[in-house]
Amino acid sequence: MVSIQIRGLVKRFGNLVALNRLDLDIASGELFFLLGPSGCGKTTLLRSIAGFHLPEEGTILFDGDDVSQVPPHKRETAMMFQSYALWPHLNVYKNVAFGLEERRVKKTEIKEQVEAALSMVKMDGLGNRKVNQLSGGQQQRVALARALVVRPRCLMLDEPLSNLDAKLRIEMRTEIRRICKEFGLTAIYVTHDQKEALSIADRLAVLDGGNIAQVGTPEEVYRQPRTALVAGFIGETNLVDGKVVCHSEGNIHVQTPVGELAGRPSDSAWLPEPGEAVAVSIRPECLSIDSRPTTRNAIAGKLTESTYLGEVAHYSMKVEGHAETIHLSELNPRRIIRGAGETLCATAKPEDVVLLPPR
Amino acid sequence: MNRTLAISVYGITVLFFTLFFAYPIWHTVREAFVTPEGSLTLSYIKELFRNPIYVEGLINSFYMGLFTTLLCLVIALPLALMANYWDFRGKELLNSLILVPLILPPFVGALGVRQFLGQSGVFNTFLIELGLMDAEAPYDWLGEGQLFGVVLMNALHLYPIAYLNISAALANVDPAMEEAAENLGCPGIRRLFRVTLPMIMPGVFAGATIIFIWSFTELGVPLIFDFSRVTSVQIFDGIKDLSGNPFPYALVVVMLAATVLFYLLGKWLFGGTVGASTGRATTGRSLKTASPLANLLCIGSFVLVTGLAVLPHLGVILLSVSEQWYGTLLPQNWTDQHYFDAIGHPLTLNSIGNSLKYASLATAVNVILGIAIAYVVVRTKLPGRQFLDAISMLPLAVPGLVLAFGYLSMTREGQPFDFLILGENPILILVIAYAVRRLPYVVRSAAAGFQQTSVTLEEAGQNLGCPPLKTLVKVTLPLIAANLIAGGLLAFSFAMLEVSDSLILAEQSQYFPITKAIYALVTSLGNGPHLASALGVWAMTFLGITIVGAGVILGKKLGALFRV
Numbered sequence: 018m019v020s021i022q023i024r025g026l027v028k029r030f031g032n033l034v035a036l037n038r039l040d041l042d043i044a045s046g047e048l049f050f051l052l053g054p055s056g057c058g059k060t061t062l063l064r065s066i067a068g069f070h071l072p073e074e075g076t077i078l079f080d081g082d083d084v085s086q087v088p089p090h091k092r093e094t095a096m097m098f099q100s101y102a103l104w105p106h107l108n109v110y111k112n113v114a115f116g117l118e119e120r121r122v123k124k125t126e127i128k129e130q131v132e133a134a135l136s137m138v139k140m141d142g143l144g145n146r147k148v149n150q151l152s153g154g155q156q157q158r159v160a161l162a163r164a165l166v167v168r169p170r171c172l173m174l175d176e177p178l179s180n181l182d183a184k185l186r187i188e189m190r191t192e193i194r195r196i197c198k199e200f201g202l203t204a205i206y207v208t209h210d211q212k213e214a215l216s217i218a219d220r221l222a223v224l225d226g227g228n229i230a231q232v233g234t235p236e237e238v239y240r241q242p243r244t245a246l247v248a249g250f251i252g253e254t255n256l257v258d259g260k261v262v263c264h265s266e267g268n269i270h271v272q273t274p275v276g277e278l279a280g281r282p283s284d285s286a287w288l289p290e291p292g293e294a295v296a297v298s299i300r301p302e303c304l305s306i307d308s309r310p311t312t313r314n315a316i317a318g319k320l321t322e323s324t325y326l327g328e329v330a331h332y333s334m335k336v337e338g339h340a341e342t343i344h345l346s347e348l349n350p351r352r353i354i355r356g357a358g359e360t361l362c363a364t365a366k367p368e369d370v371v372l373l374p375p376r
Numbered sequence: 377m378n379r380t381l382a383i384s385v386y387g388i389t390v391l392f393f394t395l396f397f398a399y400p401i402w403h404t405v406r407e408a409f410v411t412p413e414g415s416l417t418l419s420y421i422k423e424l425f426r427n428p429i430y431v432e433g434l435i436n437s438f439y440m441g442l443f444t445t446l447l448c449l450v451i452a453l454p455l456a457l458m459a460n461y462w463d464f465r466g467k468e469l470l471n472s473l474i475l476v477p478l479i480l481p482p483f484v485g486a487l488g489v490r491q492f493l494g495q496s497g498v499f500n501t502f503l504i505e506l507g508l509m510d511a512e513a514p515y516d517w518l519g520e521g522q523l524f525g526v527v528l529m530n531a532l533h534l535y536p537i538a539y540l541n542i543s544a545a546l547a548n549v550d551p552a553m554e555e556a557a558e559n560l561g562c563p564g565i566r567r568l569f570r571v572t573l574p575m576i577m578p579g580v581f582a583g584a585t586i587i588f589i590w591s592f593t594e595l596g597v598p599l600i601f602d603f604s605r606v607t608s609v610q611i612f613d614g615i616k617d618l619s620g621n622p623f624p625y626a627l628v629v630v631m632l633a634a635t636v637l638f639y640l641l642g643k644w645l646f647g648g649t650v651g652a653s654t655g656r657a658t659t660g661r662s663l664k665t666a667s668p669l670a671n672l673l674c675i676g677s678f679v680l681v682t683g684l685a686v687l688p689h690l691g692v693i694l695l696s697v698s699e700q701w702y703g704t705l706l707p708q709n710w711t712d713q714h715y716f717d718a719i720g721h722p723l724t725l726n727s728i729g730n731s732l733k734y735a736s737l738a739t740a741v742n743v744i745l746g747i748a749i750a751y752v753v754v755r756t757k758l759p760g761r762q763f764l765d766a767i768s769m770l771p772l773a774v775p776g777l778v779l780a781f782g783y784l785s786m787t788r789e790g791q792p793f794d795f796l797i798l799g800e801n802p803i804l805i806l807v808i809a810y811a812v813r814r815l816p817y818v819v820r821s822a823a824a825g826f827q828q829t830s831v832t833l834e835e836a837g838q839n840l841g842c843p844p845l846k847t848l849v850k851v852t853l854p855l856i857a858a859n860l861i862a863g864g865l866l867a868f869s870f871a872m873l874e875v876s877d878s879l880i881l882a883e884q885s886q887y888f889p890i891t892k893a894i895y896a897l898v899t900s901l902g903n904g905p906h907l908a909s910a911l912g913v914w915a916m917t918f919l920g921i922t923i924v925g926a927g928v929i930l931g932k933k934l935g936a937l938f939r940v
Binding site: 102 | 550552553555556557558559560561562563570571574575577
């Protein structure tokens, strides 16, 4: 399997800069996710690696070989398209066999390999079906088989699960990870569903404005987001702007509209000085309801909305002097607080209060 | 629309088609199998196949249809591919100009072709002046190659149908389908043959079917070329002694059977059961900006094809303003006399008036019936509404000549529908004939309009207390006006150009429509062809205006009108 290095990649569409001097390393055998808001360049990056876009500047290396100008059909990547792109004029078998035929594989071997690929995605014996006789989930499996059967150097997945229902999505994402690991595939997976990424990625990159905002393992990116955008995009968070007051006991104290908060920067190499502007991120599940109003890192406000979901309860509250609503969630709630307008007090541990560069 | 009204629309449409579509066909078919004594016989059909002239006619008709269709595809496919993948200079303009030939009456153009390719025509004169041909023995292009001339003229008229169908089919191909092929190692030309062409086959086939049926039974062009060894012209000639002669009937039946057979054969071979593409397109197609060389290739091809297609009609214009044009490159003397003569000629003004009358009445019938049918098909849940949709498309699949012949025989004296000829005036049957054949265009465009207009707009109207029919008139019709106007304009201009019905059903000169007047002028002596050209130019001017109007209003959707 291939390792991929991307150096200074630039792709423009007219005046729009889709990729802006982007650098990225993907290790061999890694299941790597590209995430980001729409228009961030994740699909452009994927299509550039597959060769559908030729970059204006920069290089893409496969195992150290420059493939930036190699046409798509010679890159030996295999893409699974969001719309599946199964050819309606060919049946399931012929769709899967297509890539092998292009590689001049012997007929008997094609038969063997196609059958093996179909059985791997649990589509045994359905080779004669017309593509439009398949359900969405089955089409998705055929598309995966078609991409896998050619033993690609890199598997590309472009929002492969976005057309499936929620239950099937969870089933298929585990399946995709199983298959990738079984073959030791290098795979690049584009999605806007952060749960998909957090659950099966080895590492992931969050893109913003044609550049990488952060790369890391799911835990790193979730727990130590480097920017306000990453914090808001991966998971839910409360973001509050503030100014550093002082450093004490390993924590940094920040004055914010919701009160003074003590926390730690996400990047240990960065120590904001007193007076410096910062953004503070606190995940809803890091805030716990606490009746003692004097504790540290306490936020008090008026309850505006409460939602009971069984395993968790969500609360929204309004803090005087702060425009944005503060969200908090309580796991395993014994009772739900319903009275809108009731005063609520919540606290967070300093290690859960993350300081970020200002927005 | 309430159920009773929907059922009445359904009933009226079925009745209309039974009387003016099924019955004329049945009438003709019956005559071909029944002896004057009233017993069944196959002898007419057998006799026909024993007569070498009729057999040759059928073979020539088949060639005329096949070669026209192939030539249309050869012309249209590369153009459609270029427009689909490349962005080149002046694309919008070239893209609409390429469609213009569709509305230039081909049998008027044939006059121009004769001028160019005749023995003393422009092409030979040019070759003689270059010293490449002996002036004493000029080659007779049209004498030797009448079929070639007819096919060329047909193809230059009909290729826009193929172009529109192929373009529409290409636009529906999800670019990801092509990228998937490239991604799996199948680029360029190989991808075209393995993925793109098979996927657009149904669209290509739909266009090819219409072209084949159209050209297999084309009457006007071979008539003007004096090419009498084709079935259509043989049927036309046979009309003169209709009473008692069963062969025109037998020929019509064979022609109809052959059309159906070729259609089914083609469907079996190429139509396949390629389903609609699955999922929606996720990547927009990004057009490649053409390199200077590709720019040249694209622009050159579009200009060449359009130019070639328009050339015969330029010839017609030249002919209409020339005093004499014989054995020279350009006419020797110029004159505007023919236009005045044409207006002064008893045939011409009358025929323009007649055509306007017939075509507008037929269009009115089409629009009313078209709206009603489209409404029932799109907006109601009436069982069997798909059947209604299907039968309203049928006239596209049946040769105009077959229907025209049926109308003629069912309105002869003593036949059940002879009351449709008022004295000697064929206006009623001509309006019906024009309307039946053009109904599909209006139904399709109205149906497209209904599909694009959300039903909730109508519900909102009804919800505020407006009765259903009134809502239709006050809310929906204004919203789909563009579709209706475009469909109506198209129906109108094709009716103005109609050949088979006009030539066969209008027998008295004071009732001649334009096309028959042109035909009568061409075959008359003296300055007839010049007058015919002048009349042709009048007709083309009219049509040019209407079609450009339709194109502007309907835009790209124009292609959707030409699908079976």
